[in-house]
Amino acid sequence: MINLEHALRDKRILIVDDLVEARSSLKKMLTILGASQPDTATDGREAIEFIMDRDYDIVLSDYNLGKGKDGQQILEEARYANRLRASALFILVTGENALDMVMGALEYEPDNYITKPFTLNMLRERLIRIMTIKEQLQPVDEAIDARDNMLAISRAESLLGKNKKLLLPLTRSLGKLYIREKRYQDALGIYSSLLNNRSISWARLGQAICIHYLGDSKSALALIDQTLIAHPLYVQCYDWSARILRSLGRNEEAQKQLQKAVTISPKAVLRQMELGRIAYENGDFPVAEAAFEQAMKLGRHSCYKSSKNYLQFAQCARQLLKPGDSREQRARADRAFKAIEELRQDYAGQRAVMFETCIVEGKTYGVLKNEDKARASANRAEELLAQMPNATSEHKLQMTEAFIDTSQHVKAKKLIKKLRAEGLENDGIEKLQLLEDSLNRVAIREYTAELNDRGVRHYEKSEYVEAVKVFDEAASYEEAGISVLLNAIQAKISLIENTQVDVSHLKDCHRYFQRIGPMGDQDERFERYERLRNSFSRLKRAAGF
Amino acid sequence: MGMKFEHLVGAVIHDLKNQLQALLDYEQEAIARIPKRYHNHLLPILLRTSRLKNDTMQMVSLFRLEHKSHFPMDDAWPKDTVADAIEATSSQYPTIRFVNNIGDDCQGFYNEELINLALVTLITNCAQAGATEITLSADDSEGLTIRIEDNGHGFDDDVLSGQRETTKEEGTGLGLYFVQLIAEHHNQGELLGRVDISNRPRGGACVCLFLP
Numbered sequence: 001m002i003n004l005e006h007a008l009r010d011k012r013i014l015i016v017d018d019l020v021e022a023r024s025s026l027k028k029m030l031t032i033l034g035a036s037q038p039d040t041a042t043d044g045r046e047a048i049e050f051i052m053d054r055d056y057d058i059v060l061s062d063y064n065l066g067k068g069k070d071g072q073q074i075l076e077e078a079r080y081a082n083r084l085r086a087s088a089l090f091i092l093v094t095g096e097n098a099l100d101m102v103m104g105a106l107e108y109e110p111d112n113y114i115t116k117p118f119t120l121n122m123l124r125e126r127l128i129r130i131m132t133i134k135e136q137l138q139p140v141d142e143a144i145d146a147r148d149n150m151l152a153i154s155r156a157e158s159l160l161g162k163n164k165k166l167l168l169p170l171t172r173s174l175g176k177l178y179i180r181e182k183r184y185q186d187a188l189g190i191y192s193s194l195l196n197n198r199s200i201s202w203a204r205l206g207q208a209i210c211i212h213y214l215g216d217s218k219s220a221l222a223l224i225d226q227t228l229i230a231h232p233l234y235v236q237c238y239d240w241s242a243r244i245l246r247s248l249g250r251n252e253e254a255q256k257q258l259q260k261a262v263t264i265s266p267k268a269v270l271r272q273m274e275l276g277r278i279a280y281e282n283g284d285f286p287v288a289e290a291a292f293e294q295a296m297k298l299g300r301h302s303c304y305k306s307s308k309n310y311l312q313f314a315q316c317a318r319q320l321l322k323p324g325d326s327r328e329q330r331a332r333a334d335r336a337f338k339a340i341e342e343l344r345q346d347y348a349g350q351r352a353v354m355f356e357t358c359i360v361e362g363k364t365y366g367v368l369k370n371e372d373k374a375r376a377s378a379n380r381a382e383e384l385l386a387q388m389p390n391a392t393s394e395h396k397l398q399m400t401e402a403f404i405d406t407s408q409h410v411k412a413k414k415l416i417k418k419l420r421a422e423g424l425e426n427d428g429i430e431k432l433q434l435l436e437d438s439l440n441r442v443a444i445r446e447y448t449a450e451l452n453d454r455g456v457r458h459y460e461k462s463e464y465v466e467a468v469k470v471f472d473e474a475a476s477y478e479e480a481g482i483s484v485l486l487n488a489i490q491a492k493i494s495l496i497e498n499t500q501v502d503v504s505h506l507k508d509c510h511r512y513f514q515r516i517g518p519m520g521d522q523d524e525r526f527e528r529y530e531r532l533r534n535s536f537s538r539l540k541r542a543a544g545f
Numbered sequence: 546m547g548m549k550f551e552h553l554v555g556a557v558i559h560d561l562k563n564q565l566q567a568l569l570d571y572e573q574e575a576i577a578r579i580p581k582r583y584h585n586h587l588l589p590i591l592l593r594t595s596r597l598k599n600d601t602m603q604m605v606s607l608f609r610l611e612h613k614s615h616f617p618m619d620d621a622w623p624k625d626t627v628a629d630a631i632e633a634t635s636s637q638y639p640t641i642r643f644v645n646n647i648g649d650d651c652q653g654f655y656n657e658e659l660i661n662l663a664l665v666t667l668i669t670n671c672a673q674a675g676a677t678e679i680t681l682s683a684d685d686s687e688g689l690t691i692r693i694e695d696n697g698h699g700f701d702d703d704v705l706s707g708q709r710e711t712t713k714e715e716g717t718g719l720g721l722y723f724v725q726l727i728a729e730h731h732n733q734g735e736l737l738g739r740v741d742i743s744n745r746p747r748g749g750a751c752v753c754l755f756l757p
Binding site: 001115117119121122125126129165168169196197198199200201230231232233 | 657
């Protein structure tokens with residue numbers, strides 16, 4: 001066993017606790033045990049700042065830190081940002097109740113736990129134990145820190161042969177190293193041999209992960225389900241279950257699993273982002289919106305802060321927006337514009353992000369029927385796109401859509417032509433086809449609108465023959481709306497009334513009425529429709545039908 | 546109200562436990578500040594509070610065992626677990642001498658929270674049987690056996706033969722049964738956890754907790 005006083009003397013230590021008494025008591029205890037000048041942080045944000053700024057050998061963090069991040073998240077962020085060496089110690093201080101929840105994580109597992117309440121003696125004994133084991137594992141951890149996986153594996157293997165007491169921590173390290181090196185069969189082997197006489201949740205999850213990578217995803221899922229029966233709060237099981245389900249194309253089930261994980265542990269940013277992405281793909285925008293909102297909020301002061309969360313959040317809000325002025329809609333629009341505003345402030349220098357910001361802003365204005373602002377956003381996006389030498393075809397597709405949405409058809413057509421010339425992936429070709437179709441539909445609608453205008457002008461000058469000709473052409477497109485059809489009918493009736501009964505015109509009128517179908521008396525065109533129907537019936541009778 | 550009865554009970558017990566822990570802290574603080582000659586007035590209060598807290602902890606654990614809660618098992622060191630149990634009980638029994646004979650390297654695989662509770666329960670049993678010395682030892686050559694021996698009056702014959710569960714007139718008398726439940730929670734496949742009781746040749750009780 002190590003000499004604690006000696007071992008603690010030159011260690012750089014960080015204590016994290018939100019309660020002042022707990023913090024100073026832990027600091028006092030550690031000082032008595034030999035630590036010199038431990039740093040203290042009061043919340044996750046401050047802790048991360050310290051960790052980013054200094055190298056620590058030991059972090060002792062309370063699990064429950066009140067409102068912000070919890071201890072587990074500090075650990076995840078620190079490891080994610082590569083700010084905590086494998087050879088450094090992260091010790092989580094927990095109340096008894098939290099232990100079940102935090103124990104068993106396969107990735108980002110704390111080195112150990114201390115359960116509250118504890119006395120000085122208990123802390124001493126615990127630290128001696130933890131640091132003695134850590135010292136034995138040091139050759140492996142140092143190789144991991146040097147990013148030499150091969151060396152780490154060979155050291156761990158040889159240590160495992162020599163020291164049976166280190167079976168658990170070595171299996172954990174070795175399993176992860178094997179998986180990193182894609183040696184799934186080896187990883188499966190050590191997890192399975194451990195599980196032969198030890199029931200351990202992380203080993204069972206590790207087994208499932210290997211089985212999945214080895215190609216038997218269904219068995220992997222069954223194994224995870226089984227693990228969850230014994231250990232229902234083991235959130236990583238839900239994460240992996242979702243990942244595997246997704247690889248099988250079972251996206252809706254994957255979303256459900258992630259929703260469960262988020263209910264158990266709502267503070268993990270990466271999990272919220274994953275949930276948001278899956279829900280968005282599944283078209284479940286309310287869930288996606290909530291997930292991205294959480295991801296934005298949780299990620300704001302963390303290394304996970306990402307423009308993607310803001311963009312995707314604004315996109316969800318846009319999907320959920322409906323024109324109209326209810327309080328809910330206004331609040332939703334406000335939130336979307338707030339996210340857009342934050343993007344403008346925080347990512348001003350990044351053209352691609354600013355481009356996507358303009359696109360989503362334009363779309364939002366589009367749904368709110370604010371056409372001027374929608375067009376202004378689209379044009380800003382256009383300027384940005386021109387300055388992006390590495391613009392992807394996805395960017396150009398987005399731009400095309402924005403042009404179509406804001407009735408800039410010539411620009412849209414030009415971009416489509418360019419995209420075709422550049423060549424696209426399968427997925428892109430499909431999107432391009434959709435855009436082209438919608439552009440055609442818009443063009444036809446515009447053309448029929450123009451024909452309709454011309455017809456009206458002829459009609460007003462009592463040029464019924466010309467009016468009928470033009471309206472017939474407008475009505476020949478299946479996109480022609482009810483107003484165009486009513487105009488065509490009216491022109492024909494006027495023509496008959498002013499000249500003579502023409503059976504073919506009457507037949508056309510009949511067909512147009514059929515296309516219009518029945519009309520409710522609430523419709524603003526109902527009066528006109530009724531009047532024309534009566535004239536039509538009268539003319540039919542006059543013609544002897 | 547959509548709240549389930551058991552959740553309500555769980556929440557109440559949980560608060561009870563926290564209140565008792567706070568009370569214990571206050572009492573210990575008070576004892577530390579008050580002159581020694583008055584301690585004999587405070588010690589019985591501390592003793593009872595401590596017992597109440599242990600009972601509540603038992604209740605919480607029974608409740609969770611009954612509901613098949615997850616008690617994760619991990620590498621653990623009997624020397625440390627026993628030291629913690631002694632630390633938690635010794636202030637209530639200042640006249641008892643504790644001997645922790647367990648080696649530094651002795652290793653087990655168990656849920657520390659549960660085994661700590663089992664040990665506290667067993668130590669309380671010893672104290673109530675009039676022990677003045679309690680010796681704890683362990684062997685990890687095949688599974689883990691923690692042995693707790695005392696110099697009290699030992700078990701009555703009908704308890705040893707399994708006809709009766711308890712020898713006690715005070716307390717719930719179900720301490721051993723509780724320890725048995727905890728041992729069984731540590732089954733590993735075919736191997737079952739168990740509690741063996743016997744009397745020592747020269748008097749006193751001996752309890753062996755076997756965890757595979």
